[in-house]
Amino acid sequence: MPVNAGLSFLIILVVALTTFCTRVVPFLVFPKGKKIPLVIEYLGKVLTPAVIGMLVVYCLKDTQVLTAPHGIPEGIAVLTVAVLHIWKRNNLLSIGAGTVLYMILIQTVF
Structure with missing residues (x-):
């Protein structure tokens, strides 16, 4: 299946957002100072x-x-x-x- 530029951009965006969210969640769940x-x-x-x-x-x-x-x-x-x-x-x-x-x-x- 050929992938055009728009679909490639969308895939990269989803992967980047997913990676960012997995990096941010621990800081939200366990903020500094919380045991x-x-x-x-x-x-x-x-x-x-x-x-x-x-x-x-x-x-x-x-x-x-x-x-x-x-x-x-x-x-x-x-x-x-x-x-x-x-x-x-x-x-x-x-x-x-x-x-x-x-x-x-x-x-x-x-």
Whole structure:
């Protein structure tokens, strides 16, 4: 389906408004000075590691460990991400380097 300029503008506008609203709502619901409920504080602490864990499981779910290359490139990339993150505490560096290393390994080595 071809998309004309008007429809493209409308799509961009809706996406921008939706993004803006999702960014503003927490400030409206929890204004400065108002105590944040304990359940929200708890979710703020546990959701990030839970989401990262789910992404790791999703990324590794189709890894074939019984056939060559036996998950070796995935293992090397995961180990690289973990070591870099523990060492530098930089998400962009650790995930980026792990992704680049994985792509190099599967394209050239394995």
